[in-house]
Amino acid sequence: MARWTRLVLPAGVFVGLLLPPLASWLNPLVAPSVALLLVAGMIRIDWPALRAALARPGGAVIGILWLTAGMPLLAALATGALDLPDGLGPILVMVAAMPPILSGPALAGLLGLDAAAALVVVVVATLVAPLSLPVVGGLLHGAVASTDPAVLFLRMGGIVGGAVALTFALRHALGAERLRRRRPEVEGFGVLLLLVFAIGVMDGMAARLLAEPGTVLVFTLAAFAMNLGMQLVTRLAFRPAGARIATTVAFLAGNRNAALLLAVLPAEPALLLYVAVAQFPIYLLPSLMVPVYRRLAGAPESP
Numbered sequence: 001m002a003r004w005t006r007l008v009l010p011a012g013v014f015v016g017l018l019l020p021p022l023a024s025w026l027n028p029l030v031a032p033s034v035a036l037l038l039v040a041g042m043i044r045i046d047w048p049a050l051r052a053a054l055a056r057p058g059g060a061v062i063g064i065l066w067l068t069a070g071m072p073l074l075a076a077l078a079t080g081a082l083d084l085p086d087g088l089g090p091i092l093v094m095v096a097a098m099p100p101i102l103s104g105p106a107l108a109g110l111l112g113l114d115a116a117a118a119l120v121v122v123v124v125a126t127l128v129a130p131l132s133l134p135v136v137g138g139l140l141h142g143a144v145a146s147t148d149p150a151v152l153f154l155r156m157g158g159i160v161g162g163a164v165a166l167t168f169a170l171r172h173a174l175g176a177e178r179l180r181r182r183r184p185e186v187e188g189f190g191v192l193l194l195l196v197f198a199i200g201v202m203d204g205m206a207a208r209l210l211a212e213p214g215t216v217l218v219f220t221l222a223a224f225a226m227n228l229g230m231q232l233v234t235r236l237a238f239r240p241a242g243a244r245i246a247t248t249v250a251f252l253a254g255n256r257n258a259a260l261l262l263a264v265l266p267a268e269p270a271l272l273l274y275v276a277v278a279q280f281p282i283y284l285l286p287s288l289m290v291p292v293y294r295r296l297a298g299a300p301e302s303p
Contacts, residue, residue, distance in 0.1 A: 016202025
């Protein structure tokens with residue numbers, strides 16, 4: 001499964017749409033899979049490489065500040081100027097405050113980007129999410145349900161803190177050498193969790209697509225626009241840092257871990273819909289845009 005990740009994950013989204021009973025059956029596993037994905041992602045992190053990268057953070061520090069503070073502010077300004085469906089604007093702002101997907105460093109390496117810088121940005125942004133997300137939620141003044149800063153802090157802190165604690169407990173129990181030998185199995189388990197999430201999060205999507213095609217289309221277009229828009233703005237903003245760093249931070253800016261919102265916010269219809277359709281750009285765009293990323297980063301055209 002790990003070897004066929006690029007095909008397995010997009011297939012999971014469409015399987016969830018085409019097989020509603022399977023999506024309904026797996027839906028109760030969506031929230032647990034989100035938490036376990038944090039553990040699966042962190043246990044695969046090359047911690048010595050992370051320590052080495054932290055010694056030379058460079059543009060990664062600015063990238064972290066941009067992703068956790070700058071992008072939510074820009075998203076708030078942009079959505080405030082647009083006539084969006086009820087609930088969509090605050091969700092977009094919350095998504096802009098989320099950390100990048102934990103598979104970002106691995107994907108960055110495949111795309112010819114700076115995997116070391118991506119590792120620093122993803123890990124630190126994930127660890128500070130319990131602090132940054134409540135600030136954004138508080139600024140929204142309840143526009144999204146249960147955005148009380150204290151509630152968000154406790155929920156996000158519990159998820160991230162629990163994932164970190166379990167990760168280090170597993171690493172201590174299993175040992176670094178055993179984990180290194182079993183890396184293919186660990187990666188395959190991570191892909192399996194992603195597949196469960198991709199199928200389960202599509203629960204009810206087929207029926208909603210038939211009942212409200214216009215709403216689904218608007219949310220889908222918003223997800224693609226959010227992903228590509230954050231990438232474009234970030235690429236331009238970080239241009240002085242160099243092509244490779246700018247493209248790396250841009251890739252991370254567009255691909256946020258929106259699924260974490262399902263673990264800290266009530267499962268309202270608008271949020272469920274957005275998180276579901278947001279999987280399309282996350283799973284499809286990296287595969288489709290490999291030549292674009294490599295060209296923008298100044299990397300060779302072939303892997």
